[in-house]
Amino acid sequence: MAKYAIGIDIGGTNTKFGVVDKHGNILRQDRLLTNKHEMVQDFIAELHEKLAPMITGAGGPEQFTGIGIGAPNGNYYTGNIEYAANLKWRGIIPLAKMVSEKFGMKVRLTNDANAAAVGEMMYGCAKGMKHFIVITLGTGVGSGIVIDGKIVLGHDGFAGELGHVIVRPGGRLHKGTGIRGSLEAYASATGVRETAIEMLTQNPDVESLLRDYSINDLITSQTVYECAAKGDKIANEVFEFTGQILGEALANFVMFSSPEAIILFGGLTKTGDLIMNPTRQAMEANLIQIYKGKIKLLFSDLQEADAAILGASALVTE
């Protein structure tokens, strides 16, 4: 009887992976730099090198049900990564097949936000829920949608790209997609940085702690957070604005699938009430009567790396 599964979370910067037991304990984990490797073959070779001793230590491959992978633009139906903007490997990469051949195990792939949603459902604050949406707020904005206890994959496996919905028609340009006014252009770490720079530029006479940082590289979502926590007016307005837009978008998502909860996940959630309060307010203000006061808006209570590894591993543990 197989006892373990491997979970791998491929991000634009780091790839995290670990061995997970049946109860959702991560027994061993490690990471590597995704973008160190120009060729996906070399990436898989390093992954194998680091995982092989963990597999042996757990009693060999026969103790494993398989490998689950979460990756940007990962497609569950095809096992391919297709046109991922944040990865060096271009075009269509048959990753599931390649990893399966290297490791001699069953491999299931899905997109990283879907893996996070599975992690929340099995081990996080969506435990027991059948209808919820996970929104990942990191460098970009991703989503994993669960309806009737199942991840929504859509006709072709690409459902749940809620970072790309238009929230401000004709608004800020998203450099990656060429589309104006998408949620990701505002509610990502990158978006927070841009909003801060815009507000500083448009209000040259307003004092701000942010003016002590270089616009070129030092104003980040992290520095905006630190200044806001110190009471800086512009930094606080940045989060008010970000939450307003995010909350409007969440209201729209509610009117699609009427979930029990929306779970916010990823770097920006570290800002706590700064983002939560305006988001909740804007969401409620834009909901029609039948939804008002009914949707739980939560922060993930899983460690970010853990949720991704757990969720990915769960793809092969059902």
Place this chain on the structure above:
Amino acid sequence: MAKYAIGIDIGGTNTKFGVVDKHGNILRQDRLLTNKHEMVQDFIAELHEKLAPMITGAGGPEQFTGIGIGAPNGNYYTGNIEYAANLKWRGIIPLAKMVSEKFGMKVRLTNDANAAAVGEMMYGCAKGMKHFIVITLGTGVGSGIVIDGKIVLGHDGFAGELGHVIVRPGGRLHKGTGIRGSLEAYASATGVRETAIEMLTQNPDVESLLRDYSINDLITSQTVYECAAKGDKIANEVFEFTGQILGEALANFVMFSSPEAIILFGGLTKTGDLIMNPTRQAMEANLIQIYKGKIKLLFSDLQEADAAILGASALVTE
């Protein structure tokens, strides 16, 4: 073996109903005025009076699997109509229970757009599709979403209120909901009328056939259509604008559930290319690469009354 089902479509103006056989043929049908009755009991009494001879004619109640009803804000889980803005019966109406007691048959209720989606799936242009969205463009804007061959009901049975998504933050006021900038405020028959009046008012020097109609009552989506068909500039711009907004909204829906098709249904679709062309163009312009050119945008090919009756009846024929 039961051979027939009853389908009832309750609209703000008309209620249409009929007897449907296993093959989706409507054998007999009739209608009544919904808003003639202040009391829902009287409405059900008239319904029973008109349906009783049809039931007897088909061999009696034992020949029927039951009654399916589509109604605004109809909730499949509870069998209630809850806070329907366009009906005279206020609050929460336990319609399924009341109809079941009157007729002595099993009754299933859902919202009217969901019923239309079931109709499309069983008998219309979504036959064989597992992932699609029906958008109803009538006095209001409704939606029925199908994922994995099932209507999306959500946590509480109220999923799929896509007419109420915000498409122009801070935009036109929706008098029914009090919310600004929702899709229904623009892409409904009422919205088309409002857009026409706005454009006429804002461009007092531009000649238009629409100026021959009274703003108070004669400018309707129908008259705008007729003038546009005659080449009127403002009337054509009304549909350009409506299609632009509708297309942007559809792009957002695609990024949620990645459907095989979106099917447009209802009164406004009679305008044909006038609405279809700008809608398709705006949808494609706002889709990210992985979806471009892949989503079928179709007009329903079912008669409107038929689709609603067929879809409602299908609730009890599975």
